[in-house]
Amino acid sequence: MKVPVDDYLQQVLGECAGDEGEVADYIPELAAADPDRLAVALCVADGTVYAAGDADVRFSIQSISKPFVYALALADRGQEAVLDRVGVEPSGDAFNEISLEEDTGRPRNPMINVGAITTHALVGGDECSEQDRCEQVRAGLSAFAGRELSVDEAVFASEMETADRNLALAHLVRSHDIIAGNAHETVRGYVRQCALLVDVRDLAVMAMTLAAAGRNPLTGEQVVPEAVCRQVLSVMATCGMYDAAGDWLTNVGIPAKSGVAGGIIGALPGQVGIGTFSPRLDRFGNSARGVNVCERLSNDMGLHLMSAPPLAVAAVRESGTVEYEGQTWLHAELQGPIRFAAGESVLRALAQLEPGPEPLALDLSRVTSVDDVGRRMLLEGIRRLTLDGHDVVLVDPRDVLPDPDAGDGIRPQVRTSSPYADA
Ligand SMILES: NC(=O)CC[C@H](N)C(=O)O
Numbered sequence: 001m002k003v004p005v006d007d008y009l010q011q012v013l014g015e016c017a018g019d020e021g022e023v024a025d026y027i028p029e030l031a032a033a034d035p036d037r038l039a040v041a042l043c044v045a046d047g048t049v050y051a052a053g054d055a056d057v058r059f060s061i062q063s064i065s066k067p068f069v070y071a072l073a074l075a076d077r078g079q080e081a082v083l084d085r086v087g088v089e090p091s092g093d094a095f096n097e098i099s100l101e102e103d104t105g106r107p108r109n110p111m112i113n114v115g116a117i118t119t120h121a122l123v124g125g126d127e128c129s130e131q132d133r134c135e136q137v138r139a140g141l142s143a144f145a146g147r148e149l150s151v152d153e154a155v156f157a158s159e160m161e162t163a164d165r166n167l168a169l170a171h172l173v174r175s176h177d178i179i180a181g182n183a184h185e186t187v188r189g190y191v192r193q194c195a196l197l198v199d200v201r202d203l204a205v206m207a208m209t210l211a212a213a214g215r216n217p218l219t220g221e222q223v224v225p226e227a228v229c230r231q232v233l234s235v236m237a238t239c240g241m242y243d244a245a246g247d248w249l250t251n252v253g254i255p256a257k258s259g260v261a262g263g264i265i266g267a268l269p270g271q272v273g274i275g276t277f278s279p280r281l282d283r284f285g286n287s288a289r290g291v292n293v294c295e296r297l298s299n300d301m302g303l304h305l306m307s308a309p310p311l312a313v314a315a316v317r318e319s320g321t322v323e324y325e326g327q328t329w330l331h332a333e334l335q336g337p338i339r340f341a342a343g344e345s346v347l348r349a350l351a352q353l354e355p356g357p358e359p360l361a362l363d364l365s366r367v368t369s370v371d372d373v374g375r376r377m378l379l380e381g382i383r384r385l386t387l388d389g390h391d392v393v394l395v396d397p398r399d400v401l402p403d404p405d406a407g408d409g410i411r412p413q414v415r416t417s418s419p420y421a422d423a
Pocket of ligand 1: 061062063064095096113159166191194258259260261285
């Protein structure tokens with residue numbers, strides 16, 4: 001059997017092939033792009049990539065570099081130091097607006113040019129040379145893509161010829177002491193960052209790396225820490241599509257970023273990375289057909305971030321008493337992933353058990369994962385049951401609750417199979 005995803009993507013492209021929008025022309029080299037190019041790629045958690053259309057065509061990453069460079073700056077400097085220089089509020093302005101906070105002169109967010117020029121300058125520290133910083137940015141974005149990226153020198157040179165507005169923005173943030181280095185060098189570095197060449201497969205892998213808490217699904221490399229990805233995805237969700245961010249979040253519901261060469265990425269946490277390419281832009285500067293493709297994918301595949309996942313009502317599969325080896329056992333058999341909601345229903349079920357001398361088997365054989373909160377809740381339940389007089393036996397064949405130290409010197413006995421399984 002052939003996996004039907006490629007055919008599906010081909011069909012989506014066929015149905016989204018309108019001709020609305022205009023190719024960006026303020027960078028002369030971009031005006032020469034073939035307006036009819038159209039491509040899409042998806043990357044899933046194990047690194048499998050599906051693609052359709054002009055998937056081999058490379059184009060400059062442009063503003064899609066912004067979330068990744070923001071991630072590098074956060075990883076380098078820490079959240080607080082970066083927040084001191086760049087805010088996280090949607091600006092409601094165009095991408096090249098002078099959107100600075102009135103009192104501090106801080107750019108409103110890292111997804112508009114003035115904020116992105118600032119985050120570029122934060123990579124590698126204040127003393128870093130222009131070349132070193134550019135190389136760190138190139139290498140960092142390559143780690144996200146799982147492939148060595150290179151600069152399109154023609155696009156770089158072309159944009160430098162018309163970079164007056166970005167130069168003005170850099171001088172402005174420098175006048176507020178937000179960036180320390182030379183404004184021209186900083187803009188050159190930022191424009192080089194925007195001229196890195198990618199295709200839709202690269203974009204899908206880069207997006208999936210953000211969606212997978214910073215681990216590149218192709219190379220296995222932890223590119224940035226998990227907390228950095230949460231910050232970056234949050235800012236993409238609120239500011240990634242510029243002035244169309246509200247429309248985008250309600251219609252598509254996936255953290256995203258667009259670029260003027262026609263690329264878009266979408267990163268749905270834990271599920272999928274999307275890359276699209278079509279050079280004609282809508283009035284907000286987002287790829288017109290790219291937006292349509294993403295809307296289709298989100299609707300067809302139920303990818304909207306705000307669609308509620310199934311409720312975790314059945315975390316306790318079974319609970320009650322069982323006779324074994326001449327004695328009565330209490331048992332509770334849990335299932336699925338244990339996060340806050342599942343943990344709460346488990347604690348409520350355990351609270352129904354009568355205090356008493358019967359041993360209690362807490363069976364985690366069917367539990368698929370336990371996050372930090374789930375772990376704290378289970379251990380607190382074990383502590384309270386023990387203080388109530390129960391002898392708790394943890395059945396944990398796959399070690400989903402390693403080192404079960406419940407505090408107060410309480411440690412349940414752990415077994416790798418159910419004590420009453422053959423009862
Ligand atoms: N929206 C964009 O992609 C803008 C990036 C472009 N390099 C600029 O600074 O103008």
